[in-house]
Amino acid sequence: MSMLRPDLAVIADHVAPGSRVLDIGCGDGALMAALRDAHGCDARGLEIDPGNVAAAVARGLSVIQGDADVDLAGYPDQSFDYAILSQTLQTARAPDVVLDHLLRIGRRAFVSFPNFAQWRVRVSLLWGGRMPVTRQLPEQWYDTPNIHHVTIDDFRAFLRDRRITVEGAWFLSGDRQRSSAAANLLAQHAIFLLRR
Incomplete structure (x- = not known):
C-alpha cells in the first residue's frame, strides 16, 4: 500500500476486507488494484479520462468511462459498501449532487480533496497576489481541472448543514498526518469517511 498516493493509502487502510x-474518478486504478490485491475487495471504477480507463483495464480492473456529474444517477441505492471520490470533488460541476449520489450508492463514502485554505496557498495569494502552483496543485489557474476551491472548514460546514455523519477524518501535509485542530490552516489534503 505504501506505493499509493498518501490520501489513497489512508482510504485503503480503512476499507474493510x-x-x-x-x-x-479512479484514475489509473491504483487504489482499486490495492484494494483487490491486499483486501480481497470487489472494486469497480468510473473514470472520465480514456487513457486512465485503458491503464486500469490493463491492470485487469473493471472500469468504465464516465462522468461523475452525469453518470452516477444510474447506479442503484446501497449497491456498494463504499463509494470513493478521491481528489475529484473540486472538479465536479455540481459537487453537492455528486455527494448525494455517493451517499445513496454506498453505505459509506470516502471523499478526499486538496485544502485551498492551507497556509502556503494563503501566503501565495497574500504576498504574490497569484494563484499558487505547487506540487499538490501543479496547474496554472487557466489550465486546472479544479473549479470549486473547497476548504476543510467549508466542507465541515457543508456536512453539518446537510446532517451528514462523519465517521472518520484524516488531514495530511505530504504524507504526514495532522491533527484536526488546525487542519484548515496546516493540512494540504483532507479525507473524510461519511454516511447518512
Whole structure:
C-alpha cells in the first residue's frame, strides 16, 4: 500500500476486507488494484479520462468511462459498501449532487480533496497576489481541472448543514498526518469517511 498516493493509502487502510467498492474518478486504478490485491475487495471504477480507463483495464480492473456529474444517477441505492471520490470533488460541476449520489450508492463514502485554505496557498495569494502552483496543485489557474476551491472548514460546514455523519477524518501535509485542530490552516489534503 505504501506505493499509493498518501490520501489513497489512508482510504485503503480503512476499507474493510471483502467489501464492494465503487471508485469514482479512479484514475489509473491504483487504489482499486490495492484494494483487490491486499483486501480481497470487489472494486469497480468510473473514470472520465480514456487513457486512465485503458491503464486500469490493463491492470485487469473493471472500469468504465464516465462522468461523475452525469453518470452516477444510474447506479442503484446501497449497491456498494463504499463509494470513493478521491481528489475529484473540486472538479465536479455540481459537487453537492455528486455527494448525494455517493451517499445513496454506498453505505459509506470516502471523499478526499486538496485544502485551498492551507497556509502556503494563503501566503501565495497574500504576498504574490497569484494563484499558487505547487506540487499538490501543479496547474496554472487557466489550465486546472479544479473549479470549486473547497476548504476543510467549508466542507465541515457543508456536512453539518446537510446532517451528514462523519465517521472518520484524516488531514495530511505530504504524507504526514495532522491533527484536526488546525487542519484548515496546516493540512494540504483532507479525507473524510461519511454516511447518512
